[in-house]
Amino acid sequence: MRRMGIGLQLFTVRKDLAQDFTGTLRRVAELGYEGVEFAGYGGLPAEELNDLLQQLNLKAIGAHVSLANMKADLNKEMEYLHAIGARYLVCPHIADEDRQSPEAWQSLFDYFAEAGHQVKKKALQFAYHNHAFEFEMKVNDQFVFDAMYASVAPEALQVELDAGWVQYAGHDALQYIAKYAGRLPLLHLKDFKGVVNGHINTVELGEGDIDLPAVIQAGSDAGVEWIIVEQDRCENPPLESIAASYDWLKQNYLSKF
Template sequence: MKRMSIGLQMYTLRDATAQDFEGTLRQVAALGYEGVEFAGYGDIPAERMRDLLQELGLKAIGSHIGLHLLENNLDNEIAYLKTIGAKYAICPWLPVEARDTEAWRTHLVNFEKYGARFAEEGIVFCYHNHDFEFEVEIDGQIVFDALYERITPEKLQVEMDIGWVQYSGVDPLAYIRKYAGRLPLLHLKDYRGGEKGKQIDTVELGRGDLPLNAIIETASEASVEWLIVEQDTCANPPLESVATSMEWVKANYLNKF
């Protein structure tokens, strides 16, 4: 099995970063995470963020960039990513009013444009799924698949949130295999219950229902570069939760190398 790097989606720690962004990053590094994926920068200038990450030995994987920022602030987002040495820019979410079939037709055009612009700067553009991409169709094809069939890999790669894939009733292992070679980033999460139409009870890794060991092995075979831990909501203090998840990763994955 090829070793993949272990990152953390900082959205999980949004309450902590709102109070002390730099201090929270220091705690993430101390837990053993190798990289971070941002969802905002806490108003920290790019040069300061770059220096802090270098000091802590953390890699900047990339950043979740909201649709409004892609539309209105693209050049500044590119400049920040380049300064901190991040490779990936990810569209993480679409508002409810922008998810119908006609809206998706527009997104396909715009995502291709954004992907081309990022590629010019040496940055890889990705899309991060939830469940709604499996609920809408374009010309008889679910949006998740249409997205990657109609936009070339050079302009759009996959960041697969494996928890939402399983929640959508799709075989997570089959979908990882389906997008092998186009799937550099995989959000690793766990949940309990999660009947369709009900709120997911997200939990620390190893405490839920997902077949995590099989997911990790399949991800390695699919040439995933980063396993990115994310917990949308935490019943326990979030820093405690990401520490618990990292201990699971060390015991069930990193100890094999």
């Protein structure tokens, strides 16, 4: 098995960040996480955030950037990522009103191709993060997820696969990881156990139904660069949840190296 980086999607600790952005990043670093994927920057200027990351020895993997923000000022988003030393600009979600038909999706694919080439010209990489809805509609006789990557060239669009959402959608995450080997630099690692109030019940790593060791092995085989922990909702205080998930990774993954 290859040694992949261990990162955290900061959406997991969004409430803590809102109260103390700097202190929360410091705690994430103290727990052992090597990199972070942003979902907002706490209002910090890029230079200030870069200095903080350097102090904490945290790598900026990239950021989830909304479709609206991409369309409003893509250059601004790219400049910020450059300033904090990040590589990946990731579209994290498509609002329901923007994905009502195959035609709407095809229009998005066209935009992703254009935006992805612009991102590439700036020495960054564009990627897309899935949920479950990409497996609910078909475009050109393929699920939206597959049609997207068939429509847009690999250099313009890479895969950030969320293994939990793939399994929640009723598909085999291991097969999807293998299918996109070489195009899958970022792997979101989440665990879940059933559904609560209509929402996926995300839990700490090792507490749910996903075969995480198999997912990690598949990611290694597929050339994944970063395993990124994400827990959409936490029953426990989020900082305790990410500590438990990191402890699971120490025991079941990092101990192999």
